[in-house]
Amino acid sequence: MTARSGLTLRSRVLIGLGVIAAIAVAISIIVTGVTHTFLVGQLDDRLASSSAELGSREPRLARICGTGDTESDSDRPSDVFRGFVDLQGTCYVFFTPNTMDADDSAPDFEGVEMPTSGSVYLTVPATDGEGEYRVLARAANLGADITALPMDDVEAATQRLIAIEGLGLIAILGGLGVVGWWVINLGIMPMRRMVDASAQIAQGDLDVRLEGAGQGSESGALASSLNTMVDTLTASLEERERSEARLREFVADASHELRTPLTTVLGYAELYRRGAIARDEDVADAWSRTEAEAKRMKRLVEDMLTLAKYDAEPQLNPIRIDLSRVCEEVVRDATAAREGVEFALDAPEPVAIEGDPDRLRQAVINVVTNAAVHGGEHVTVRVRQDDAQARVEVVDDGPGMSPDVAARATERFVRGDHSRTRATGGSGLGLAITAAIVAVHGGTLTVDSTEGDGTTVAITLPAAPAEASGAQ
Structure with a gap:
């Protein structure tokens, strides 16, 4: 069952504003009709109170309604018109309005049917064609007794009310228009743009970013949150692509590293099987080379297992140690093992840290060995403490590396000469293992190298708290 398509938010806003405008109209x-009816009702009440019997007064039938040649009752200032309409429809004047603003007009009863009994309220035009009269007609013996009041004031009040309401409606409609524009442009249009941008993102275009109505608005906050989410998603995808690329490179490099010694082992085995190696000295040389390649494969596999172990976040046995003493021991051992390379230690004071001593020692050995093998004839190890950081720098005066290679020096199977030669016996995993060891201790490893100007490898680790000073 498919869902019915609903109205857009813009349509709902416009319909809502239209309904409000219709209600206001x-x-x-x-209000206009009720007010007009109320004013006419008040006029009817005045007519009822002004339609008393004439009593014994003799009416002055001085003129027919509208002829304008009679006297007014100056002793009775009033705007009430009194008259009589006979059975033939002729109107006779008893009293005319004698106020200052009164005119000579009178009610026009032409074509108006008078009551034969009781009384009735009528609205008739004036004889001069301008305005109307409200009339109370009471049935009499020879016609109808007429009491009338002009409706000028009622009409004027009604027109003023209509004018005021018109201005009010214009203001209300204008306000609704401004509100509608504000809501649509500042609220709905940004949402529409975000919907369009979200559709592009859903199609895979992660370079698109959402725009809200500005800082502080709900749409702006939503756009900011969604942009942050897209940035995080983009970074995750990019990191995944980099990880996949590193994995492919790692697999390719590992395959290459293992294939070469395996090819050597299989080659000597094939030569021996065919009898191509007969002399004792050739057999001894073949077995020696086979053993060397087997040991190379063993070291490579052990290094790969070590990296896998650090990737799985190994359990550490941290204790308080003196980093200066660890570096002193490493430099002393390297001096005894590496002839032709001059090692120097610059560690003026103890530097206390907390960490696994065996793994940190391995990290320093890897860096010092790497500098002795690939660097120059002089290797200096410096140990310093800067506030809450302990720092070990291993500096050599060797040929250095290009910036591109230095930036990737801690990646797996990366060599300083970017080649696959094994003259030095390295697998390209030493600095990668060292970086992994430093990382699990909460530190960082950086490589700063310039071609022809040596290399500096820096290990930065959190220092032990000052109140618990003392080396192990």
């Missing part, structure tokens, strides 16, 4: 019409 309807209320104005109702």
Whole structure:
């Protein structure tokens, strides 16, 4: 069952504003009608109170309604018109309005049916064609007794009310228009743009970013959150691609590293099987080379297992140690093992850290050995403490590396000459293992090298708290 398509938020806003405008117009019409009816009702009440019997007074039938040649009752200032309409429809004047703003007009009863009994309220035009009269007609013996009041004030009040309501409606409609524009442009249009941008992101375009209505608005906050999410997703995808690329490179390099010694072993085995190696000295040389390649494979496999172990976050046995003493022992051992290379230690004071002594010693050995093998004739190990950081620098005066190679020196199977020669016996995993050891201790390893100007490998680790000073 498919869901019914609903109205867009913009359509709902416009419909809502239209309904509000329609309600405002309807209320104005109702108020105008009720007010007009109320004013007419008040006029009817005045007519009822002004339609008393004439009593014994003799009416002065001085003129027919509208002829304008009679006297007014100056002793009775009033705007009430009194008259009589006979059975033939002729209107006779008893009293005319004698106020200052009164005119000579009178009610026009042409074509108006008078009551034969009781009384009735009528609205008739004026004889001069301008305005209307409200009339109370009471049935009499020879016609109808007429009491009338002009509706000028009622009409004027109604027109003023209509004008005021018109201005109010214009203001309301204008306000609704401004509100509609504000809501659509500052609220709905940014949402529409975000929907379009989200559709592009869903199609795989992760370079698109969402735009809200500005800082502080809900759409702006939503756009910021979604952009952060997209940035995180993009970074995760890029990291995954880099990881996959490193994995492919690692597999290719590992295969290459293992294939070469295996090829050597298989080659000597094939030669021996065919009898090509007959002399004792040739057999001894073949077995020696086979053993050397087997040991190379063993070291490579052990290094790979070590990296895998650090990738799985190994369990550490941290104790308080003196980093200066560890470096002193490594330099002393390297001096005894490496002839032709001059080692120097610059460690003026103890530097206390907390870590696994065996693994940290292995890390320093890897860096010092790497400098002795690939560097120059002089290797200096410096140990310093800077506030909460302990730092070990291994500096050599060798040929150095290019910036590109130095930036990737801690990656797996990366060699300083970017070749696959094994003259030095290295597998390209030494600095990778060292970086992994330093990382699990909460530190960092950096390589700073310039071609022709040597290499500096720096290990930075958290120092032990000052209040617990003392070396192990």
